Amino acid sequence: MRTATSLLGAAVAVAAVLTLTACGGGADPAVVGGSGAVTGTNDVTDGGPNEGTLDNPAKNGGVNGGAPKDGTAFQNLPKAATMAAAARFVNSFTECVEITTTENGYEYWELDSQYGEETYSVIERGSCDSGDTRIFMIKDMKVFQAAHKADVDRQIKAGEGGRDGGPVIGQDFSVGSTQSTAMAALLQPQAGLLMLNCHPDFKAPSGFRTEPALVDGCVLTDYYKD
Secondary structure, X not given: OOOOOOOOOOOOOOOOOOOOOOOOOOOOOEEOOOOOOOOOOOOOOOOOOOOOOOOOOOXXXXXXXXXXXXXXXXXXXXXXXXXXXXXXXXXXXXXOOEEEOOOOOOOOXXXXXXXXXXXXXXXXXXXEOXXXXXXXXXXXXXXXXHHHHHHHHHHHXXXXXXXXXXXXXXXXXXXXXXXXXXXXXHOOOOOOOEEEEXXXXXXXXXXXXXXXXXXXXXXXXXOOOO
């Protein structure tokens, strides 16, 4: 299935977002490389000066997605404290050289605006320079996952949607793209991200991961079908 352009579309794509810094239009896109950095469970990092550590993950606004060896799958997901950190992380696997958090240059601005802080706990959204990939910062991932599941349930009742898609998530951010190659790149083991799937009939083929999500009826998986 082709990646949907809406956040909770049949094939996948986007994970929600806000508008704390995205209230106006006309501003130039911010070049990725601002404060904050992110590392994943496989030590994927940009080597920036603001990286956090395992002892102090939020040091200088940076983060480290590492978790104890006995941590849950969710605890082992990469975590980003800022949009700049998340964008640099994404750019390690698929194109996101520049990021914009305003309407100017954000192709799916109106479509994505329906996913806000009150409904999906999305506090900021950004569009990569390619226009195909969007990043969403999430305040409460459990709220986000519950909202996604509710939307999937509505789609099923309406006879819509598909079984093999969902947003790609970290601990506090989500990424979606209309390009299947970008989605596949973000699900590489090196990236450490997983896809949130809340379809009751979903079953990953043997060899793919299926881990508990934060809400009942959803799983985290590295399986993706366009």
